[in-house]
Amino acid sequence: MKILAIDTATPASSVAVGEGDNLLAMNLRVDRTGHLSFLTPAIDMCFDQVGWTPRDIDAVAVDVGPGPYTGLRIGIAAAQAVAASLGVPIIPVGSLTALAWRAATGRRRIWPVVDMRRNQVATQAFMPVPGGVVTDGPAQVVSVSEFQALLSSDGIETLVVGDVAAVGDGFLRGVQRAKQGRPRYPTADVILEIANLRVQSGEYSSVDEVRPRYMREPDAVIRWAEFREEGIWPGSETQ
């Protein structure tokens, strides 16, 4: 099973190609706004390196977030274009799962974080199990102080991974039994690894089911609701 994996869900953009358990080529760049210019040449280079043509692949895997929206959509649109043009399935993988997966060693409960800006992070608890991780709670978007409270109230030893720097320096100070770890960003090699296992257990999605996991309303909608309540925009008669 030959798979192309794409991850542009965070400031890191990466592409990986592999067959079975073997990672054959990978490209990575960290650039907050460079997803679109990076992606296609990076895919092209990977295929060149392993001597594949697009028609050789059997599936496309993509990070569907949560993550900053524009990058997320670029990766998903690109993955859909490849999958639809070739008629191959698409395998969605979450950014929080990818982060926890890479960090899964030991016994600590893993709390991956993705920077959602506006002083918020997306997070979810995972427990390491043989061969990977399992979720141990719902995915949620929380403020940095809410996240600290979550960690502080967690009764066992925890490992915080992801873009911790974005959360703020020293936010783990005073939080009992919490440790900071790697990776900082989800990457396509992990997406590839997870996708490969899902394929083996027959978990495919149709292209229509693959959409971004935003986990938050657009800012304007949030502000609109506030405006409506305060009546700042009277005379907006529509609806």
Add this chain to the structure above:
Amino acid sequence: MSEPLILGIETSCDETGVAVLSGNEVLSCVLATQVDEHARFGGILPEIAARAHVEAIRPLVHQALNQAAIHHDELDAVAVTRGPGLVGALAVGYAYGKTMAWTLGKPLIGVDHMEGHLFAPLLDHSDYEPPAVVVLVSGGHSMIVHMRAWGEYHVMGQTLDDAAGEAFDKLARFMGLGYPGGPAIDLYATGGDPDAISFPRPMQGRPYDFSFSGLKTSVVTFLEKAKTANSVPPLEDVCASIQEAIVDSIVSKTFNAVEATGVEIVAGGGGVLANRRLRQKLQEEADRRGVNLLLPSPQLCTDNGAMIAAAGRYHYDRGVFTPWGSDVDPNLKIGQ
């Protein structure tokens, strides 16, 4: 040699448009409009636009190919809007189109949205060719372009503040007529007296530039005074008079440019050209002066994939392709 088959993708603003062209023949042209999603805000919200594009793009490409009875592999090139527009919206279409072209091993053609509008009249009028003056008026842009030759564009005038469509939207919102404003005002203006109120025709000193903020102020002032005096004229008359002021301004600037350049072809594009009064008055003026007015059908005036494919075809014929490492440019400026 058979005509090239080109897929065009447009996602610069609030319409997801995909089309397949064989030469200049439109084999399919499908559109997902987001008007309803933006209506409650009275304007276009970039994040909502981008979210809607990513939902719509794959099914629309599928539908466009199906309707054209074309298989992916038969395409000769993929043309996609590269700018100007909303960066998050542009990125969705560009990521899709670029990766699709790469997957199929076909060339990518990044197209300037405004150049797309300049090519749109070609889809309805085979006698459309430069030199021509083209007036482009929509919610996002208002400009007059002197097209000296294909690929050679001189922007003679543009708006100094609001775009024409924006002026319609803001005035409609002020009067409580809903969004989008152009169609609402067009509708209410039917049966109204366009000479009932004389609103200013701005920018008399600059023959090719538009400015609509003065009109807006004058309408607001007029209505507030009328309200105080308890003498508000019928809505139909107000709408017809507002529309007349905007239309007059567009028509006079356009024909100023026609006169200055001596062209015999006038064309247009942009959503505001769906306005019936504007089309009528452009036609009257063109007839009076004996020049040929070539307007696209209303569906091809608004943003669409066919116009992007048409401009793409021009570059395809010249072998001018866009590299895989290219990015969108929300501030792309035509003629520069």
